Amino acid sequence: MAEMDTSGGGGHKKGPGVKKGKKMSTRVDLTPMVDLGFLLITFFIFTTTMSQPTAMKLALPDDTAKPEEQNKAKASGALTILLGKDNHVFYYEGILQADASGTNFKSSNFKDIRDVIIHKKKTTDTADMVVVIKPNEESTYKNVIDILDEMSINVIGRYALVDITPDEDQLIKITEQSSGQ
Amino acid sequence: MARPKIARKSTSIDMTAMCDVAFLLLSFFILTTKFKPSEAVPINTPNSVASKIAPEKDVIMLSLNKDGKVFLSTGDGAADKANKKEIISTINSSNNLGLTDADIAALVKAPFIGVALAQLSQQAKIPIERMTGDALPGIPCKDTANNELIVWMRAVATVYAGQKPNLLLKGDNIAKYPSFKNILTAYRKNGFFKFQMVTNPESVPQGSDLWKKGTAAAK
Numbered sequence: 001m002a003e004m005d006t007s008g009g010g011g012h013k014k015g016p017g018v019k020k021g022k023k024m025s026t027r028v029d030l031t032p033m034v035d036l037g038f039l040l041i042t043f044f045i046f047t048t049t050m051s052q053p054t055a056m057k058l059a060l061p062d063d064t065a066k067p068e069e070q071n072k073a074k075a076s077g078a079l080t081i082l083l084g085k086d087n088h089v090f091y092y093e094g095i096l097q098a099d100a101s102g103t104n105f106k107s108s109n110f111k112d113i114r115d116v117i118i119h120k121k122k123t124t125d126t127a128d129m130v131v132v133i134k135p136n137e138e139s140t141y142k143n144v145i146d147i148l149d150e151m152s153i154n155v156i157g158r159y160a161l162v163d164i165t166p167d168e169d170q171l172i173k174i175t176e177q178s179s180g181q
Numbered sequence: 182m183a184r185p186k187i188a189r190k191s192t193s194i195d196m197t198a199m200c201d202v203a204f205l206l207l208s209f210f211i212l213t214t215k216f217k218p219s220e221a222v223p224i225n226t227p228n229s230v231a232s233k234i235a236p237e238k239d240v241i242m243l244s245l246n247k248d249g250k251v252f253l254s255t256g257d258g259a260a261d262k263a264n265k266k267e268i269i270s271t272i273n274s275s276n277n278l279g280l281t282d283a284d285i286a287a288l289v290k291a292p293f294i295g296v297a298l299a300q301l302s303q304q305a306k307i308p309i310e311r312m313t314g315d316a317l318p319g320i321p322c323k324d325t326a327n328n329e330l331i332v333w334m335r336a337v338a339t340v341y342a343g344q345k346p347n348l349l350l351k352g353d354n355i356a357k358y359p360s361f362k363n364i365l366t367a368y369r370k371n372g373f374f375k376f377q378m379v380t381n382p383e384s385v386p387q388g389s390d391l392w393k394k395g396t397a398a399a400k
Contacts, residue, residue, distance in 0.1 A: 030196030037203030044210035055349065055377035056231035060369050083358070114389070121390075141245065141352040141361050145227040145380060153230055155390040163362075 058148065060161075077128025079120045081113065081147060082164065084172045085138035089113050089147075093120065096168065105171055110146055117154050131159040136169050222246050222293065222314035224353045228383035230391065235379050236347040239264075241337050242379075243330070244293065245352040249360040250319025253333055254293040264340055265289050271336040272298065280305070297321050298329055322363040330367035338371045348376035 075094045082090040089108045096105060108116060121129060131151060135144050144161070151159045222244050240256035255265040266289045273280045276298055280288075284305035288294065295317035296304045304317065322330040337346060348368065352361060368376055385392045 029193075030200045034196055034200050034203050037200065037207050041203065041206050041210060044207070044214055047214065053226065053235045053379045054229065054231045054382045055233055055235035056229045056380050057233070057375065057377050060365060060374045060376075114386075118390075135358040137357070137359055139358045140354060141356040141358065142227040142354040144358060144361060145229055145352075145378065149229040149231075149383075153386060153389045153391045155394060161365075 056145070056148065056152075058161075077124045078130050078132060079117065080132040080134060082168055082172055083133070083135040083139035083143045083147060084176055085136075087143060088172070088176060090172055090175065091116055096171075105175070107175060110143075110150075113147070114150060114154065117150060117156065121154060121156065126157070129156065129158060131156050133159060133161050134164040134168060135161075136164045136172055222250075222252050222295075224351055226351060226380050227354050229378075229380035230383055230385045231380055232382065233377075235349060235377065239341070239344070239346050240349055241346045242349040242351060243364055244314075245350065245356045245360055245364065246314050246319075247353040247355050248319075249323070249356055250295065250314060250317075251322055251330060251360065251364065252293040252295040252314065252317070252319060253330075262289055264346075267340040268333070268336045269294075269301075271339050272332065275336070276332065278302065294333075295319050298332065322360070322367065328363055328367055330364060331370050334367045334371040334373065338373070348373055349379055350376055351379040 078094055080092050080096070084090060087110060089110060091106055091108055091113065092104045094104065117131070120131075133144070133147055135147075148159075148161075224244055224246055237256055238258060238261070240261060242254045242256075244252045244254065246252070255261045255268075266285060269280070269285050269288050272278065273285065278298060278301055280302055284302050287305040288301065291304065291309060291312055293312070294301070294304070295312070295314070297318070297320065300318075304312070307316075320329050320333065322328045350361075350364060368374070385395060
């Protein structure tokens with residue numbers, strides 16, 4: 001039978017002393033790759049559900065209610081918090097007194113106001129306790145949210161967002177100016 | 182008795198199939214994750230301890246950006262889009278704006294409404310890519326005499342008659358209080374007394390009353 005020589009032109013055959021390249025297995029161990037895959041999956045699962053925005057509920061008082069139906073707040077249980085510019089917070093308890101004999105108008109900030117609220121809550125009857133929040137024209141949305149948040153942190157049942165009176169606004173401006181802001 | 186021969190099997194399993202599944206899931210999650218939806222109106226919301234997740238159905242959202250501009254948008258669902266169309270049609274007929282059907286369709290597709298009523302037909306002609314918070318003036322609500330949000334909220338109340346829309350307010354940290362107050366006025370004038378504010382979650386400070394309540398409930 002005629003044989004075809006397929007071993008290249010030169011007849012360069014490998015001799016018995018030449019080592020053959022060992023045949024390596026083509027199978028790769030996929031375990032680490034699976035590990036990595038599942039690690040990434042868990043990462044994505046967690047990041048998708050974690051950044052959901054939350055919502056804070058706020059109920060507004062009814063404007064149209066008749067005056068006799070509106071809740072009256074006892075002066076002794078009232079704490080009024082005023083918000084000014086640059087995150088300034090002012091507060092007074094009861095009715096504002098601002099004459100020469102002395103004032104109950106005090107300055108505070110967002111860190112200390114919690115202690116004020118806690119103190120007020122401890123010293124007054126829960127049924128009488130009411131917090132009145134009055135932001136002025138220069139306070140920001142964040143300030144309002146922060147103070148409303150403070151209400152839920154301290155579990156204050158009754159609080160109201162009320163328009164500021166010109167007197168109080170004036171007082172805030174004077175205090176801000178005198179403190180060099 | 183002939184002992185049955187137990188063939189020695191290799192303990193290594195073929196991982197290819199598992200690997201396929203893992204990467205299939207991985208690509209699914211990567212593709213479905215929205216990292217931060219590119220917002221036409223960038224807003225940095227404040228943090229709060231509220232833990233309730235913001236609703237996504239029947240949403241009427243007012244966005245208040247840092248300049249005090251107000252934009253109105255609805256949810257992305259088909260029902261919400263249908264309601265948005267209703268709202269715009271209601272306003273169109275009640276205020277005689279003369280919007281064409283094409284205008285209304287364009288406004289429904291738009292991510293938000295951010296112009297005065299009189300300019301609605303102009304906003305309808307702006308391509309969606311160019312509708313940004315900087316380019317549009319916002320719904321006028323600066324003064325009480327010309328608070329167009331009241332008109333919008335009235336239309337919302339008409340469309341959602343009988344059912345409760347989820348009113349959401351998404352405000353920027355540094356937006357000023359007066360614009361917030363005007364939005365409250367618009368809600369109140371139309372009998373909406375309950376609404377929700379979109380915030381970022383924050384942990385409850387330890388030792389506070391709410392914290393005590395939470396730990397007591399967990400026990």
